Amino acid sequence: MTEIDRDRGRYLIGAGLSALLTILAFAAVALGLSRGVALGIIGVTAVAQVIVQLRCFLHIDFSRQKREDLQLILFSLLLLAIMAGGTLWILANLAQRMM
Amino acid sequence: MTANLHPGLNLGESHGAAHPASENRVFGFWVFLMSDLITFGILFATYAASGTPMGLAGGPGPAQLFDLTSVALQTAFLLASSLTCGMASLSMKAHAGAGRIALWLLVTALLGGGFLMLELSDFASMLAQGAGPARSGWLSGFFALVGLHGLHITAGLLWIGVLLGLLAVQGLSDRVKTRLLLFALYWHFLDLVWIGIFSIVFLRGLA
Amino acid sequence: MSGLFGHLDWTVTPFAAAIADPGTNTFVAAGAAGLVVLGAVALLGFLTWFRLWGPLWRDWLTSADHKKIGVMYCVIGIVMLARGVAEGAVMRAHQAMALNGGPLSAEHFAELFSTHGTIMILFVAAPLVIGLINIVVPLQIGARDMAFPVMNQVSLGLTAAGAALLMISLVIGRFETGGWSAYPPYTGRVFSPGEGPDYWIWSVVPAGIGSMLSGINFAVTIYKCRAPGMTYMRMPLFTWTALCAAIMLVYAMPPVTVSSLMLALDRYAGFHFFTNDLGGNMMNYANIFWMFGHPEVYILVLPAYGVWSEVSATFSAKTLYGYPSLVIATMAIAVIAFTVWLHHFFTMGQSASVNIAFGIATMIIAVPTGVKVYDWMATLWRGRIRMTVPMVYLTGFFILFVIGGLTGVILANPTIDYQVHNTLFLVAHFHNVLIPGVLFAMLAGIHYWFPKVFGFRLHETWGKRAAWLWIVGFCVTFLPLYALGLMGMPRRSSSFADPAFVPLQLVAGAGAVIILLALAATLVCYGVSIRQRGTLAVPFGDPWDGRTLEWAMPAPAPEWNFAVIPAVAARDAFWAEKTGGDPYVAPERYEDIELPRPTALGLVICVATTAAGFALTWHIWWLALSGLVGIGLAVMVRAFATQTTRVLPAAEVAVHHGRWLEAVHTARGITRDAEDSPANRGLAAPDTEVTP
Numbered sequence A: 001m002t003e004i005d006r007d008r009g010r011y012l013i014g015a016g017l018s019a020l021l022t023i024l025a026f027a028a029v030a031l032g033l034s035r036g037v038a039l040g041i042i043g044v045t046a047v048a049q050v051i052v053q054l055r056c057f058l059h060i061d062f063s064r065q066k067r068e069d070l071q072l073i074l075f076s077l078l079l080l081a082i083m084a085g086g087t088l089w090i091l092a093n094l095a096q097r098m099m
Numbered sequence B: 001m002t003a004n005l006h007p008g009l010n011l012g013e014s015h016g017a018a019h020p021a022s023e024n025r026v027f028g029f030w031v032f033l034m035s036d037l038i039t040f041g042i043l044f045a046t047y048a049a050s051g052t053p054m055g056l057a058g059g060p061g062p063a064q065l066f067d068l069t070s071v072a073l074q075t076a077f078l079l080a081s082s083l084t085c086g087m088a089s090l091s092m093k094a095h096a097g098a099g100r101i102a103l104w105l106l107v108t109a110l111l112g113g114g115f116l117m118l119e120l121s122d123f124a125s126m127l128a129q130g131a132g133p134a135r136s137g138w139l140s141g142f143f144a145l146v147g148l149h150g151l152h153i154t155a156g157l158l159w160i161g162v163l164l165g166l167l168a169v170q171g172l173s174d175r176v177k178t179r180l181l182l183f184a185l186y187w188h189f190l191d192l193v194w195i196g197i198f199s200i201v202f203l204r205g206l207a
Numbered sequence C: 001m002s003g004l005f006g007h008l009d010w011t012v013t014p015f016a017a018a019i020a021d022p023g024t025n026t027f028v029a030a031g032a033a034g035l036v037v038l039g040a041v042a043l044l045g046f047l048t049w050f051r052l053w054g055p056l057w058r059d060w061l062t063s064a065d066h067k068k069i070g071v072m073y074c075v076i077g078i079v080m081l082a083r084g085v086a087e088g089a090v091m092r093a094h095q096a097m098a099l100n101g102g103p104l105s106a107e108h109f110a111e112l113f114s115t116h117g118t119i120m121i122l123f124v125a126a127p128l129v130i131g132l133i134n135i136v137v138p139l140q141i142g143a144r145d146m147a148f149p150v151m152n153q154v155s156l157g158l159t160a161a162g163a164a165l166l167m168i169s170l171v172i173g174r175f176e177t178g179g180w181s182a183y184p185p186y187t188g189r190v191f192s193p194g195e196g197p198d199y200w201i202w203s204v205v206p207a208g209i210g211s212m213l214s215g216i217n218f219a220v221t222i223y224k225c226r227a228p229g230m231t232y233m234r235m236p237l238f239t240w241t242a243l244c245a246a247i248m249l250v251y252a253m254p255p256v257t258v259s260s261l262m263l264a265l266d267r268y269a270g271f272h273f274f275t276n277d278l279g280g281n282m283m284n285y286a287n288i289f290w291m292f293g294h295p296e297v298y299i300l301v302l303p304a305y306g307v308w309s310e311v312s313a314t315f316s317a318k319t320l321y322g323y324p325s326l327v328i329a330t331m332a333i334a335v336i337a338f339t340v341w342l343h344h345f346f347t348m349g350q351s352a353s354v355n356i357a358f359g360i361a362t363m364i365i366a367v368p369t370g371v372k373v374y375d376w377m378a379t380l381w382r383g384r385i386r387m388t389v390p391m392v393y394l395t396g397f398f399i400l401f402v403i404g405g406l407t408g409v410i411l412a413n414p415t416i417d418y419q420v421h422n423t424l425f426l427v428a429h430f431h432n433v434l435i436p437g438v439l440f441a442m443l444a445g446i447h448y449w450f451p452k453v454f455g456f457r458l459h460e461t462w463g464k465r466a467a468w469l470w471i472v473g474f475c476v477t478f479l480p481l482y483a484l485g486l487m488g489m490p491r492r493s494s495s496f497a498d499p500a501f502v503p504l505q506l507v508a509g510a511g512a513v514i515i516l517l518a519l520a521a522t523l524v525c526y527g528v529s530i531r532q533r534g535t536l537a538v539p540f541g542d543p544w545d546g547r548t549l550e551w552a553m554p555a556p557a558p559e560w561n562f563a564v565i566p567a568v569a570a571r572d573a574f575w576a577e578k579t580g581g582d583p584y585v586a587p588e589r590y591e592d593i594e595l596p597r598p599t600a601l602g603l604v605i606c607v608a609t610t611a612a613g614f615a616l617t618w619h620i621w622w623l624a625l626s627g628l629v630g631i632g633l634a635v636m637v638r639a640f641a642t643q644t645t646r647v648l649p650a651a652e653v654a655v656h657h658g659r660w661l662e663a664v665h666t667a668r669g670i671t672r673d674a675e676d677s678p679a680n681r682g683l684a685a686p687d688t689e690v691t692p
């Protein structure tokens, strides 16, 4: 198997898995599962799909080469969590106190 | 397997100097995408925080406005386009010639265009129901977030146009190769953001 | 209404207002506008008279050389500093007379503090910091240029567009009156229907995007373009701080771009992000804005810390004390700076538990800064200290910045903040960190690296006069404001009713006069130095017995920086070469050098952005559209350019470098005693007193 074949396989697997995860998430809503269960499924499939696409489409992995890109993603996610999470925390707190 | 110099498909050794030469640009573009991620993150948080009775301001909410079928179709279009975009990169890596790359890019553009048409028609029907961005804080957040993603897709379509032009005029020069790598990153990134949008905005809204 | 000229008509200039309603208030505004117009005319005349248009175009506006771009950033910073200081002085003069009134109208005063704050943060401090990073970083890491020289030009163009719009706002129409943070709903279209907030939005957005692009550029340059052997733990500390600031720029600029554009959507398209009605939430604006605003102050101060690190080591002829701790402290600050933004709105109404979390984070961030101050002091300890101009600034910084930092820790306590927020205590605090921390560092940094860029030192005596005037002026102007704040005087007051405020207001007003003198002395220093550039010349390039790579080349530094890319074997690379042997040896062979070709892309984007911003402000839709399309087209056309670099043949480099090496070998170095004498031609002789 050549490198190109391997790469193509990786894209196809990525697309297949993504499609599967997407269908799962949409099905959870379409079938009218209870909100809690549906949200759980949506959350898990979304995270899984992001990881699949990072791995298969964007070729990010843990191999020990130059790892600036992985560090960058993790750092970005940290800041995203701080900013988005902080925003939700602050605004929810304010909303609650204005009830 | 050759060392990965940067995110996304690497050209590999068979491309000579173009392989290492793309490293800085692709890495820089990746940094830009991370910055863009923060932009989207803030809009996500704003959107999520406005889904309160106060944010809805007595206006229509997700259940009245979102169409699951249309969102599913949009998702399918975008995922397919991400795959065809990957095929364009792969053709480049495999030295399959400018024609093949252009073809895959065209398919990508068509799928992206299809996504955009569906999204716009959803927007139009929301506007027709009086649910425009000026109706409520929540709708402002919705249109800003989803609209910004749509604007990115539009920019991507323009970018494909430029790439096709470059392929026609300059053929597969090293610079053009790097630009194709950048575009692929961009397009895959937009699909990542879309995962967030269909999960947090649409599915969570309809669950 | 929106005809060909949108909302523009003849009544919008301050001249019209001065004719219609003569008085101090309108005359001050018309005078300022007149100055801008006169300044512009004088500049055009000067360029034409001395036939400088050609050189300006060829050597500067179209250049993609990082040093030139850096200098242009600094020029923007200094010009805007002059305006900002002038506005500060006008405000101080007004407040000194503001018992039950004051010469200016409340609205005019509000415009002043709004433009002053916006200018000082985004168009003085930021351009000076970005300019200095541009000049210094490639030289310190052994690179030929930034990773993306043309994008660098675009960043500059975007910043310049924002600055231009701010200048235009002095002459045409009025600026916003809601402060530099432009909080809605006051700046929304219900309460501020005019052009003011739009001016603010369209100068902030381009500057924000430009800074973000600079951040990407710096980060990639430092990650990927270091000379062989320049490992992370060998990087000079200024480069370290630049790296952290760059990463922060990448993540901190999106919030301000987003919040400004959301405000724009509210104003132009009737969205309800921050409005009072229909589900708007103005508290989210404060939240997003300060997610940018707080990191921004550390973006400004980290490179300032970098300057202090270089200055303290060089002028005491010692290795930097505690290098690893300085690096760790820098990284710690860069991360923690993203977790404290709420301290800017402790009083907004969230619960005590939220406040205390951010309060604690704020107190923690003071620790790494404390570590740094000790490191610098230990660096000076028993060094071969020379009280040059940067060292005078450093001394001022040591004492004053610590006071500012401590008042910051006081403000970090939410219960105390409830008492003093929105008073002059706060104004004293942030000027106390921004002026001694950032501005002094930038003035010191300019003094330190000026010879590297222009080939001659700055005048020491005038430099010292300026430095002392800045230090004294700062103390007299801003220390009284702590007391005034504790007495209860609110910030942004255009008038007050309590006579108890008057004495200290008068003191502060006098201080502003000293600061004006300091500004004048700074400009005189530059002028005198240019006139005496012959005696001040340091062609050999190492006037301060420097330690890092940038001093290992001639001054002015050639366009290609390094004749051959150096191989780095130690921290303080140049110092190691000087102590370990001969740093001035000819390389075995030279190679062709690839340099970016000049391009007008940055300038085109600058003009198009300015036009678009102006047009959006005044609702001139056809022009706005043309500007935006112009930007897009410029970028697309650029994609088709193929000849983006030119090659400098090895032979040419060899001649240039060989001539310099020869001159160095026949010259006599000076010891540090002669540093401030015409004998200093930039070649350092070993100094017996130096302990490593």
Ligand code: HEM
Residues within 6 Å of the ligand: C084, C085, C087, C088, C089, C091, C092, C113, C114, C116, C117, C118, C120, C121, C124, C125, C178, C179, C180, C181, C427, C431, C434, C435, C438, C439, C477, C490, C491, C492, C493, C512, C515
């Ligand atoms: C050098 C002489 C300076 C003078 C005389 C001066 C004076 C003033 C005055 C009088 C105010 C209004 C205070 C009030 O609200 O009552 C002010 C506000 C402010 N200044 Fe300065 N200032 C100076 C330098 C700087 C510098 C170097 C910076 C930043 C790098 C700066 C940043 C600000 C900011 C951010 C505000 C707040 C604006 C607002 O209220 O929105 N100033 N300054």
Ligand SMILES: [Cu+2]
Residues within 6 Å of the ligand: C293, C294, C297, C340, C341, C343, C344
């Ligand atoms: Cu802060």
